[in-house]
Amino acid sequence: MTKKILVLPGDGIGPEIIAEARKVLDKVNAQFDLGLEFEQGLMGGCSIDACGVPLSDETLARAAAADAILLGAVGGPKWDKLDRAIRPEKGLLKMRSSLQLFANLRPAIMYPQLADASSLKPEIVSGLDILIVRELTGGIYFGEPRGIRTLENGEREGFNTYKYSESEIERIGRNAFEMAMKRNKRLCSVDKANVLEATVLWREVMDRLAPEYPEVSLSHMYVDNAAMQLVKAPKQFDVMVTGNMFGDILSDAAAMLTGSIGMLPSASLDKNRRGMYEPCHGSAPDIAGLGVANPLATILSVSMMLRYSLNKPAAADAIELAVSKVLDQGLRTGDIMSAGMKQVGTVEMGDAVVAAL
Numbered sequence: 001m002t003k004k005i006l007v008l009p010g011d012g013i014g015p016e017i018i019a020e021a022r023k024v025l026d027k028v029n030a031q032f033d034l035g036l037e038f039e040q041g042l043m044g045g046c047s048i049d050a051c052g053v054p055l056s057d058e059t060l061a062r063a064a065a066a067d068a069i070l071l072g073a074v075g076g077p078k079w080d081k082l083d084r085a086i087r088p089e090k091g092l093l094k095m096r097s098s099l100q101l102f103a104n105l106r107p108a109i110m111y112p113q114l115a116d117a118s119s120l121k122p123e124i125v126s127g128l129d130i131l132i133v134r135e136l137t138g139g140i141y142f143g144e145p146r147g148i149r150t151l152e153n154g155e156r157e158g159f160n161t162y163k164y165s166e167s168e169i170e171r172i173g174r175n176a177f178e179m180a181m182k183r184n185k186r187l188c189s190v191d192k193a194n195v196l197e198a199t200v201l202w203r204e205v206m207d208r209l210a211p212e213y214p215e216v217s218l219s220h221m222y223v224d225n226a227a228m229q230l231v232k233a234p235k236q237f238d239v240m241v242t243g244n245m246f247g248d249i250l251s252d253a254a255a256m257l258t259g260s261i262g263m264l265p266s267a268s269l270d271k272n273r274r275g276m277y278e279p280c281h282g283s284a285p286d287i288a289g290l291g292v293a294n295p296l297a298t299i300l301s302v303s304m305m306l307r308y309s310l311n312k313p314a315a316a317d318a319i320e321l322a323v324s325k326v327l328d329q330g331l332r333t334g335d336i337m338s339a340g341m342k343q344v345g346t347v348e349m350g351d352a353v354v355a356a357l
């Protein structure tokens, strides 16, 4: 049976890294007889330029009909001054929310070959393997009412609403417990239950789910402490589950523990595990078009796509092994470069992964 993949290269380095990910996909598609078919679409700044909005109804409909979506990155200075309602980021948020991609998986894995690239001491990060499960379609990112209003005294006030319903907490919680079951069976739920009621309920629901997963040991941590523990003793974590905004922040910190955000993939899944896959990093406008961006996060996102949405674990394993081999060969893009290694560009890195496959 054929599977349809919608590819959205986006802006900045997006098209360059997607081109390499496509080479890898074409290779495994043939090697493992996956029957994948590809379509291309516009999202982000390129879509604003072409049709005035960051995500058109047409692209959204094609995304809804696809078996998986592969995204490069969106945004850039060219579109930063536009009205907030049509910025590139809005396209991303609309995609997440319209397709109900509520479960955002962000692994932070330290490749032993890159131990020197981290800003933390090797003994603190070597062997690191954390999975952050971030709620992606609720919380303060989407809570209403929101806006900027003028008060009676003429002063302006910005306001947002932080809320989570029990069912929203429950579905992300179940997802996280299930992920923990497949890993080291430790789940840390991150909240701010000492201050925020929305997260008092969050904690209560996590505790209520725990007896259904007796093999998983559940712990709770306040978000400020979690930020500290991530840089102090990150290996204490296996799976972390948290809300949209805390997850946004903690996943950037976790990413950097591994040396480069250029290595980290992500998946955003709906309740049927259909999803959108993208690197954790942004569109890096400063290096766009230079051919130096690291394509490995996007290539590893392809591997997550094969694993989670397309149920092709052998092809996913093959890609991860190929990436590891290329690192063993000493090939490095600028972001992960260290002494004695061979610096390569985006295309050479993509070609090397294809060759290793």
Ligand code: IPM
Binding pocket: 089, 092, 093, 248
């Ligand atoms: C991310 C990004 C997005 C977010 C932005 C671009 C809207 O930072 O995916 O982490 O805040 O979710």
Ligand code: MG
Binding pocket: 248, 249, 252
């Ligand atoms: Mg972010």
